[in-house]
Amino acid sequence: MPTLANHPEKLPIVLGLTGASGSILGLTLLKELLLLDVPVDLVLSEKSLLVMYQETGFQYTQAKPEDRQIALCQFLALPAEKASLIQVESNKNIGAPSASGSHRTAGMVIAPCSMGTLAKIACGISDNLLTRSADVALKEGRPLILMPRETPLNAIHLENMLKLARLGVKMVPPMLSFYAPQFDTVAGQIHYSVGKILDLLGYPHTLYDRWHGLAKGIETV
Numbered sequence: 001m002p003t004l005a006n007h008p009e010k011l012p013i014v015l016g017l018t019g020a021s022g023s024i025l026g027l028t029l030l031k032e033l034l035l036l037d038v039p040v041d042l043v044l045s046e047k048s049l050l051v052m053y054q055e056t057g058f059q060y061t062q063a064k065p066e067d068r069q070i071a072l073c074q075f076l077a078l079p080a081e082k083a084s085l086i087q088v089e090s091n092k093n094i095g096a097p098s099a100s101g102s103h104r105t106a107g108m109v110i111a112p113c114s115m116g117t118l119a120k121i122a123c124g125i126s127d128n129l130l131t132r133s134a135d136v137a138l139k140e141g142r143p144l145i146l147m148p149r150e151t152p153l154n155a156i157h158l159e160n161m162l163k164l165a166r167l168g169v170k171m172v173p174p175m176l177s178f179y180a181p182q183f184d185t186v187a188g189q190i191h192y193s194v195g196k197i198l199d200l201l202g203y204p205h206t207l208y209d210r211w212h213g214l215a216k217g218i219e220t221v
């Protein structure tokens with residue numbers, strides 16, 4: 001059976017970014033997908049643009065609309081040719097391709113995912129392109145991967161996550177990892193979280209060191 005990574009037809013991934021903290025997680029995932037030549041249907045919530053500017057200094061709306069994909073590639077230190085792989089639609093455009101189940105995709109990732117967007121998806125509220133696209137992924141039985149980001153989590157957040165997890169949605173919060181020296185840096189932690197998403201989608205990567213067992217000399221009891 002073809003995995004997503006070796007599928008002869010490279011279907012796009014729908015990638016949503018919300019106004020949760022951690023824009024760099026979604027941007028790093030975008031970069032990795034483009035490096036793999038995977039087409040990306042990119043949906044940026046209005047609040048994601050504010051948080052992205054606050055956290056990374058990248059001001060998406062500074063460039064003219066026709067230049068924004070190239071500006072994104074420049075920010076991600078990617079060649080300008082990769083811009084042709086990115087299809088950006090306004091979050092207000094409920095008529096965009098990813099709003100319909102007839103538009104074939106390999107699935108959807110929302111990274112980072114705010115508690116507000118998570119709650120809407122859990123309740124079936126499709127009030128913008130991002131939430132509608134997630135609803136489409138769910139109804140079509142396609143992979144839906146969320147990277148929820150908030151701390152501490154209240155019972156509403158947890159109940160919404162449980163409800164979605166029971167529907168097959170993968171919850172991949174950015175959790176700290178410690179088993180390898182690369183995790184000593186924030187960049188190492190970001191690569192770990194993004195690598196976990198690529199693992200779930202079936203794409204190859206070398207973003208983090210895999211676990212190979214306990215170090216020699218450490219006895220199990």
Ligand SMILES: Cc1cc2nc3c(=O)[nH]c(=O)nc-3n(C[C@H](O)[C@H](O)[C@H](O)COP(=O)(O)O)c2cc1C
Binds near residue numbers: 020021
């Ligand atoms: C700098 C900043 C950081 C934020 N971080 C989070 C967060 O980590 N998690 C969260 O759920 N909301 C966070 N928020 C609040 C969301 O941006 C807000 O709930 C917003 O309405 C989410 O809208 P969206 O899901 O449509 O992007 C943050 C807001 C700002 C300004």
